[in-house]
Amino acid sequence: MTDLSERTEWIGDAFTSDVGWDLLEDLVDVGNRMAGQPGERDGLELVRDALAEAGCRNARVDEFEIQGWERGDSGIADGRRREPCIALPRSPSGTVTADFVDLGYGVPSDFEEGDVEGNVVMVSSDTPDDFDRFVHRTEKYYSAVEHGARAFVFRNHVEGCLPPTGSVGTDDDPIGDIPAVGVSAEVGTRLARRAEGDSVTVDVDCETPAATSGNAMAELGPETDEEVLVSSHVDAHDIAEGAMDNGAGTATIVEVANALAGVADELDTRVRFVAYGAEEVGLVGSGVEAERADRDGVKAIVNVDSNVFGRTLSLSTHGFDDLTAAADRLAERFDHPVSTSEEQVPHSDHWPFVVHGVPGYMVSGETEGRGRGWGHTEADTLEKLEARNLREQAILLTALVADLADGDTEVARREPSEIAAALEDEDKATGMKVIGDWPYDDDGTVVR
Template identity: 50%
Template sequence: MKTVPTTIVGDAYTSSHHWNLLCDLVDLDNRMAGQQGEIEGAALVKDAFESHGLRDASITEFEIPGWWRGSSSLTVERERTHEFDAQHETVALPGTPSGDVSAELIDVGDGLPEDFENADVEGKIVMASSLTPDEYGRWIHRGEKYGAAVRGGAAGFLFRNHLDGNLPPTGSIGNEDGSGDIPAVGVSKEVGHRLVRYCEDGEPTARLTVDCRNEPTNSRNIEAVVGPETDEEVLVTAHVDAHDVGEGANDNGVGTVLVAEIGRLLVEMEDELDTKVRCLVFGAEEVGLYGAYHWAETHDLDSVKCIFNMDGAGYSRTADVYTHGFEPIGDAFAEVRDELGVPVEINAGIRPHSDHWPFVQNGVAGAQARSIADDSGRGWGHTHGDTLDKLDRRDLRDLAVVFTAGVVKLADGSREISSKPVAEVRDATIEQGYEEGMRNAGNWPFEGDEAETTAGAMAKGDR
């Protein structure tokens, strides 16, 4: 079994390369897909790849439907006029169209399918919580709730946070080829609590105004390689873009810098690698997985042994790896857990909401790596609170060791990791309850009796 030499482990536990790069990324202030900060972030990542000794570092551009934030506000009439227009109260959801709508306001609770079935939302401004009850059995994504409001004929959409802190949540609701259908904003838990109280006494009149810009722009992928020139390769991935309301420190600055750090550590043991490793940082994940889909559509996926995607790591040092039912990946991280004597959670479940998904939906072996945190839902993610002060460089060091050790095992020539028929991936996705939600959100990728994928049917948003 391939293991990481103790000298490499020692290097990882004293490294600050990832922390320094993370500081540089958050200091860009805004890494929204297709905007200047993402361009500069891509350049920083490429520079890191080159300085760490990886080969063939490059940046590839591709077109996306861009979105630029303007102003937004919500006004509610109840005995007096209440206006919510501060950034700690409301933020427009990326992909929303501009609009100015006045209508009755209705709260549909958690926004479960049955909540919409039992409500008349036509012509109204609909509000749904960001929470999915633990006992419901599957996660109801923001896009599904927005999609249900659109199909019901709603005039506008409010997404209220279920976590404290005056932190309105953001997240994309755009369509594959442009803006969404109705204006949409996130509101803080505190504003949402007040609005729920108003709705309990009837359906107050509200006015939702959103000013923004929707037009095409370019995003970019950054990549470099380490290891032998084999026909087969292991992809180690994350995404460089982030929502503009915060620093994007955790989502997904942590994943981005871990890709660079893993690459750096692998360069030090390059002669021991059996398989080429491609360090690949995608653009435009948060607005539709565009970078991952672009790469998947323009490369031969038969050459990909597996993809190891880091998204959601950083708020602790305990790794959490979702294998999508590819047992050899789970076996690799079980070995890491036993050899290093550290906790590593391994889950066989499907997670169709990040950059590994364009590969997994095509049968490519893939995993999403996260870390266990106590916060419900995204925690600070997708809010103004996603900032560097929430993170600890010691967690990054621990995760770098675990993830590097896992990648070395995935690249082991004696470890066979086979792809799966697309129909098998489809069936697992259905069995785990994702079909209804993905269809409701407009991103179900499997069609036809042979379950051929339609990779162009973008899985919208931040998965």
């Protein structure tokens, strides 16, 4: 039985450990960790070595091939000046001259009612508070494609002259259909004021070579058929340090490994740590692992993505009652706030497993407002994070993983059809179908 509730020495060790924070500093100092580029490989090797030094066995990087994407110059010219912007990863190269249309938030009705066909369309990175779900960037992009737009402009809703990034493209067609760029809130406001209905030119220059990514992994505990999977992603967008997204999550799971290594002999179930590559370009690394792994042997997943910036942990349980119960036990045991939600979150590395009914958490930090905040901009930097939060969250997640690994803890799976029905009920299926990410047939069977 793996029970850390009666012991406290490991808590003191974890709260005074520098293992996670040191790794976080090393990751942000790599520089560009874009999927398939040399810095991503450097990051994967840092994680592999940190897991080995923590006491894990079989530390390695498993490679896989991906569609690469390398940034060139981009711009928007409105006849008066060339506005600064950045290409969205996996945008195709191209130059488009057409009339400019501001579609506001870019919810489905904006595309249905707006003048989209043949034009350059701009949408906000935000979703209105009165809309019943968050509309992801990729849904907005493919709604623009579906309605005949010739180019796509993604405007940040966070002020500060920060153009946002974020990939386009799908699993079947990794390079998108139309040129796509991100602009700051200020540039977007200026374009809406000066260029609405007038001709603008959007140009994107990029390279799309074949590339190699990988997943860094290692394990602790007994050689059981069943395992608890603890995951994060190493890659980050090339414009930023990727401190919160997701250096923080990766540093956290290594700190969890460091804490659990001290009680590895007491674990009832193998705990495997995986830091994925190529998450930011479509959950590629976790998709590879979900196909390779014995999904029936995965007892539960604890996937950590974009934590530490918010002090309170936010755990999305995807309607798995036993995961909600484990989160409640954690909050009660430590008399510590833990936020939970049963909604489906189809946008991080737990998802390629959860679609099959594998129990999985999406773990992040609770923040105010909607959207990513500093995430996916050049402002995602180390000084916005606190070592205190990383240590506190690592302690809580260590206890959670130990609970899930306990032989007496049962975690029931769900039928894929139940996950499909939940996505329909939450109106998330609509956007997934627009993007081409809907993985189910009419019976709720996974078909992709």
